[in-house]
Structure formats: C-alpha cells, structure tokens
Amino acid sequence: MSDPTRSDHGPPSGTVIAPAVLREWALPAPRGGAKASRGTALVVGGSRGTPGAVLLAGVAALRAGAGVLQLGAPASIATALGVSVPESLALPLPESPAGCVAADAVDDLAQVLPAADAVLVGPGLFDDEPALQALVTAVLGRVRDDATVVLDGYALRGLEPGTVAALGGRLVVTPNSGETEALLDGVPDAPEPGTEAAAAAVAERLDAVVASGGRIVTPDGRRWADGSGHAGLGTSGSGDVLAGLVVGLLARGATPAQAACWATHVHATAGERLGTRISHVGFLARELLDEAPLVMAELSS
Numbered sequence: 001m002s003d004p005t006r007s008d009h010g011p012p013s014g015t016v017i018a019p020a021v022l023r024e025w026a027l028p029a030p031r032g033g034a035k036a037s038r039g040t041a042l043v044v045g046g047s048r049g050t051p052g053a054v055l056l057a058g059v060a061a062l063r064a065g066a067g068v069l070q071l072g073a074p075a076s077i078a079t080a081l082g083v084s085v086p087e088s089l090a091l092p093l094p095e096s097p098a099g100c101v102a103a104d105a106v107d108d109l110a111q112v113l114p115a116a117d118a119v120l121v122g123p124g125l126f127d128d129e130p131a132l133q134a135l136v137t138a139v140l141g142r143v144r145d146d147a148t149v150v151l152d153g154y155a156l157r158g159l160e161p162g163t164v165a166a167l168g169g170r171l172v173v174t175p176n177s178g179e180t181e182a183l184l185d186g187v188p189d190a191p192e193p194g195t196e197a198a199a200a201a202v203a204e205r206l207d208a209v210v211a212s213g214g215r216i217v218t219p220d221g222r223r224w225a226d227g228s229g230h231a232g233l234g235t236s237g238s239g240d241v242l243a244g245l246v247v248g249l250l251a252r253g254a255t256p257a258q259a260a261c262w263a264t265h266v267h268a269t270a271g272e273r274l275g276t277r278i279s280h281v282g283f284l285a286r287e288l289l290d291e292a293p294l295v296m297a298e299l300s301s
Contacts, residue, residue, distance in 0.1 A: 010257050013222040017265045022299050027065075027262065028253035038067030039251030042116035043244065044109065044139060045123040045153070046073035048099030051081060053124030053153070053240045056285055058085055060244025061120070063292045064263070066251040070112045073124075074101055100127035103134035106142055113139075118148045118250035122155030123240040129158040137163050148250040148259075150174065151208075152243035157182055164206055171208040172256045174243045180212060196223060211246065211260040214268060218257050226261075228268035232275050237285030242267045245292060262299075269295045 011021050030037040041061040046054040051073065058071050058081075068089075071081050075092035076099065082090030091112060093105035113119070121139055125132055136155050140163065143149060148170045151159065156179045164171055175183060177193040183202050184190035191197035199217040203210045210217045214226045245263035254262065270291035274283040 010222070010255075010261065011224065013224070015224055017216070017224050017226040017261050019265075019299055022262055022265060025258060025261070027249065027258070027300065030067075030252070035067035038065055039117040039253060040068040040070065040115050041066040041118050041120070041247045041251040042070040042072065042109075042112055043120045043123065043247065044072040044093075044101060044105075045121065045125045045155075046077055046081070046101065047124055047126045048074060048076050048095075050124035050126060051077040052237065054081060055084055056237045056240040056289070057120060057123040057152075057244035057247070058088055059289050060241045060292065061248030061251065062087060063289050064245045064248025064252070064266075064296070065293075066118075066248040068115075068251075070116065072101065072105070072109055072112065074099060096127050096131055098127045098131070100125055100131070101135055103131065103138050105135070106138035109139060110142060113142050114144065116144065116147055118150070118247045119143050120150040120152065120243055120247035122150075122152035123243060125154045127154070133158045133160075133163065140164065140167065146170075148172070148256060150243055150247045150250065152239065153179070159183060159206070161205055161207070164208065168207045170256065171206065172211060172246050172250070172260050173202065173206060173208045174211050174239065174246060175202065176212065176239060196225075199223075209256040209260050211242070211264050214264060216257065216260045216264055222257065224261055226264045226268050228265060228272050232280045232283055233268065233271040235283070235285055238267075238271075238288065241285050241288045241292075262296075266292050266295045266299070 070089045074095040078092035094102040096102040181193040199210045203217040216224045249259035270288045
C-alpha cells in the first residue's frame with residue numbers, strides 16, 4: 001500500500017529514464033498474496049459525454065498492479081462502467097446539471113475514501129471551473145492522511161496552491177501543455193508551456209511531482225526525462241492511461257516521484273511498441289492498456 005513517508009532514493013537529477021535506471025529503482029514488492037497487499041486505487045471522474053476516460057484510467061491502474069479498483073462516476077454512467085470493468089466497484093455519484101460529478105458527491109465517496117491508498121481525480125470531468133474546483137476541494141478534504149493523490153485533466157483548471165497545501169509530498173499532477181498554461185496563468189514571467197521550466201514552475205507552485213510531456217520534475221528541483229515515446233501518444237485517452245498508471249503504482253506503494261517516472265516510461269514504451277506493430281500514428285489509447293503490463297514485467301525481471 002502507498003507509503004508517502006518512505007524515503008525516495010531515486011536516480012540522480014538529470015538522469016534519462018531507461019530500463020536499467022528503473023531496474024535499480026525497483027517497485028516495492030507486495031506485502032502478501034492478497035489483493036489488498038497491492039493497495040486500493042480510487043478513480044473519480046467522468047461525465048455523461050465522457051464515460052470512457054474513467055474506464056481507461058481505472059483499467060490502467062489495475063494494469064499497473066493495484067490490487068483493488070474503485071470507480072466513482074456520475075450515476076448515469078456508473079452501471080455501464082461497472083459492466084465494462086467488472087473487476088471494479090462502480091459507485092454511482094450525484095451529478096451536476098452538466099452531467100459531471102457534483103461537489104456534494106463527496107458524501108457518497110465517504111463510503112470508499114477510507115479504503116483508498118491512492119486517489120485520482122480528473123479523467124473525463126467536464127464542467128465549469130468553479131464547480132470542478134468545488135469537487136476537487138471537497139474530495140481532497142476527505143482523503144486519508146497517508147493517501148497519495150493524482151490530479152489530471154480538468155481537475156487542474158483553476159487549481160490554487162492553497163487547495164493542495166495539505167498534500168505536501170503526496171501529490172502528482174499530469175498536465176498537458178494547455179493545462180500547464182492554465183496552472184501558470186497569472187504567474188509573472190511564466191515559462192512557455194511544454195518546457196521543462198514550465199513543469200518545474202508548476203511543481204514548485206503546487207508542491208507536487210509533475211509528469212508532463214515525458215518530463216518528471218519534483219518540488220525540490222529534481223528533474224528526469226524519458227527518451228521513449230513519439231507523436232502517436234498524442235491521441236485521445238492517452239493522458240487518462242498515463243494518470244491511471246501513476247495512481248496504480250502509487251496504490252501498490254511507489255513514491256510519487258517513482259510512480260511518475262515508472263508510469264511515464266511504461267506509457268511511452270508501450271506506445272513505441274504499438275507504433276512498431278501498428279503504426280506510429282493511429283493506434284488507440286485502449287491498446288496501451290494491454291501493452292503496459294508486458295513492459296512492466298520486462299522491467300521487473
């Protein structure tokens with residue numbers, strides 16, 4: 001299970017993430033044979049128009065090795081999600097007028113948050129910014145004191161440092177370039193989105209590990225880059241898979257920086273292999289899900 005207090009002895013800052021590096025930075029072994037020994041991952045997200053994002057992220061968490069998966073989604077799509085991912089608990093949540101998870105859904109989430117070792121909020125959330133930030137604030141106020149958190153997608157829109165201040169050392173964010181730009185809106189002389197400097201600025205501002213565009217940056221200034229991947233990863237749903245891999249690794253006990261580095265490399269390498277077998281442009285994000293555990297098995301051998 002997730003242990004954010006565990007010392008993080010990662011590779012030196014500036015290291016290019018490669019198989020040999022990750023083998024030296026091995027993932028924690030399960031603490032027994034039961035599924036609970038690999039932790040519980042909770043994914044909160046989705047809307048009436050985007051139910052697939054929660055599915056992609058949730059299955060990715062299982063593919064990363066999480067033992068138990070819980071999905072919190074609008075009531076109108078929860079049953080379909082439960083049927084599509086029979087390995088999960090699918091919790092129907094109150095909806096906003098836009099068909100997104102409503103802020104008052106936190107009372108229903110109270111059923112599952114105490115068991116969650118790692119929580120991902122964001123895949124498939126589409127609503128106005130104040131409504132989304134009300135939801136994020138409410139959920140973060142209820143997570144366990146030792147749980148780790150991943151914020152992705154529209155959950156990052158309008159996010160303020162004060163909202164995540166209590167999570168110091170327990171937060172990973174996975175913004176794309178547009179979300180990075182939004183996170184730095186109003187910051188004087190903000191770096192260009194998509195650059196290492198922009199990722200570092202977000203890491204410092206939110207006191208979070210940032211995984212974005214193949215770059216991983218920690219709040220204390222450590223920086224790594226992955227040399228894998230290609231343009232084909234820029235496809236619908238790909239970011240949901242990455243965020244799901246991160247939360248799955250956190251659930252099974254990886255530290256935030258370790259989970260971000262491993263997930264980034266696994267995600268990129270899975271895309272490389274699909275690019276070779278199918279095409280560099282045209283493979284589907286859902287196809288990354290089957291490739292990811294094969295990549296992880298080779299890295300762990």
